Amino acid sequence: MLDVQDVYGARERVERTARHTPLDYSHTFSEMTGAEVHLKLENFQRTGAFKIRGATNRIATLSDREREAGxxxxxxxxxxxxxxxxxxxxxxxxxxxxxxxxxxxxxxxxxxxxxxxxxxxxxxxxxxxxxxxxxxxxxRTYVHAFDDEAVMAGQGTIGLEIVEDCPEVDTVLVPIGGGGLIAGIATALKAQERDIRVIGVQAEGAASAADSLEKGSVQEWDAVETIADGIAVGRMGDLTFEVIEERVDEVVTVSDSEIAVALAALLERSKTLVEGAGAVPLAALLSGAVDYEEGETIVPALCGGNIDLNTLTTVIMRGLVETGRYLKVRTVLKDRPGALRQLIDVLAENRANIYAIQHDRTSRDIAMNAAEVVIDLETRGHDHVGELLAGMREQGYEVEVLV
The missing domain is CATH 3.40.50.1100 (Rossmann fold)
Structure with a gap:
């Protein structure tokens, strides 16, 4: 099985290509959680993700013949x-x-x-x-994405950097797809003199590792579905399973909505862009999926920042909806002068900002003398949403929440 000496051996090889990424103390997330939160910013890595570490170590250990073949x-x-x-x-x-x-x-x-x-x-x-x-x-030599000891050892160098930069660390939160990242990090951390807790995090829609650990053998999911595409893996590795089963303390899961909230919070509060898989560890912390003590030093490993711009738009919008920052409603007005103005006045009185309005007299679902209105609104949180909806209904509007 993978040993900590493999990780130390990988370090010199990995340093030739990969960066020692920052560990940033977050005042914002520390205040929000009551823990001492340090973000491991692997999204600042070359190529934008941790994968360069394992790939570098695996290729560096090729024989001369294997190097020649590619x-x-x-x-x-x-x-x-x-x-x-x-x-x-x-x-x-x-x-x-x-x-x-x-x-x-x-x-x-x-x-x-x-x-x-x-x-x-x-x-x-x-x-x-x-x-x-x-x-x-x-x-040629096939370089596996995770089920390879040299690859795992390369990823484990993240664990060595965390301990060096934050010797007081109590808990490290690590995303799990195929398991190579957490297998390497857990191997590095569990060999340290002080006890460090290692917790894996998966998306609910791609939780094959959590399923495997619960059942005691590698399980394969026929279909996975999550916005965290970097960990959307239907089957963890056989080698990674053995390491994780022995060295990882716990595996928890988070929903896509919780991932979206964490990603949006990182953008807004820390000015840090991550992909869905990179937001998963913080999502576990913010959502309460992980138990911890007040003042505990916790390091979420933000494993990458390569997110498609179209996906980013969708995820940000989901995050705003989940935090009560965006609301889309439908109502029906009498088709008469001033009706739309009266509705806008109600929205203004309740401090809602309008993004967009769609006004439609032709819908077959309404009376001939009516108009359907769909409004996109900026709101200030769940309490504000409740106040706004109550205010509209008090004025006689029948309101349907669309988003």
């Missing part, structure tokens, strides 16, 4: 970029198989880092099948 892997995102950059830095030829519908930004980034990109299949499974075929045909 490497291959399958990925639609962070792992692809990590392998591409690590291989280029070490003069190793890399082929990355990406699904046909992989985000164009990630495809371009992978090419720009120096790898040959092969597009194949509609999803990861088909891409991985093609990558393994190339492995057999060309004698």
């Amino acid at each position: 490497v291959v892997t399958a990925s639609a995102g962070n792992h692809a970029q990590g392998v591409a950059l690590a291989a280029t830095r070490m003069g190793v030829d890399a082929v990355i198989v990406m699904p046909e519908h992989a985000p164009i930004s990630k495809l371009k980034a992978t090419r720009n880092y120096g790898a040959e990109v092969v597009r194949h299949g509609s999803g990861y499974d088909a891409a991985a099948e093609r990558a393994h075929a190339i492995e057999r045909e060309e004698g």
Whole structure:
């Protein structure tokens, strides 16, 4: 099984390519939670995510013959970029198989880092099948995204940095997809002289690791669904399962809504952009999924910041809805002069700011002498939403909350 000496051995190799990322004390989240919260900003890593660490260590440990033959892997995102950059830095030829519908930004980034990109299949499974075929045909080494001890050891260097930068750490929160990140970090932390708690966090819609640990064997989910696409993995690794089962204290889950709230809070309060998977550890802390003592020193590992801009827009909006900062309602007005103005006056009296109004006389669901109005509103929290809805209803409006 992976040993802490493997992690220490990986450190020198990883430092040649990866950055020692900041550990930032957050006054905001410390005040919100009552804990001493330090954010491990791995979203500032080269390529925007932790994957460069494991990829660097795995490629650095290749034999001369393996280096000559090159490497291959399958990925639609962070792992692809990590392998591409690590291989280029070490003069190793890399082929990355990406699904046909992989985000164009990630495809371009992978090419720009120096790898040959092969597009194949509609999803990861088909891409991985093609990558393994190339492995057999060309004698390349397959660089697994997580189920590889050298990869796990490389990711574990994050744990060493956390202990160095925050010796008083009590608990580290780590996202889990396939399990390589937390397996490496737990191996590093559990070898320290003081007891450090390691808690894994998964999205509810992709909780195969939590399921596996509960049942005592690796479980495979046929379908996963979460905004945290970086950890949307249906099956954890066999090697990672063994390490996690032995060294991780607990695994908790969070909802997509809780992830969205954490991501929006990081943007607004810490001016920090992360992807869905990167927000998962903080989501566990803010939502109460993790038990802790007042004043406990907690480090959420924000594992990456590569989020698609369209996804970011959706996630921010979800976060605003969940915190009572955005409201969309429908009501019906008499189709007469001044009716819309009267409604706007009610909204103004209740301190709601209007984003947009849709006014429709042609809907088949209303009377001929009526108009349907859909309004997008900026609100100030759940209490304000309740006051606003009550105020509208007191004025005789029948209000349907759409979002």
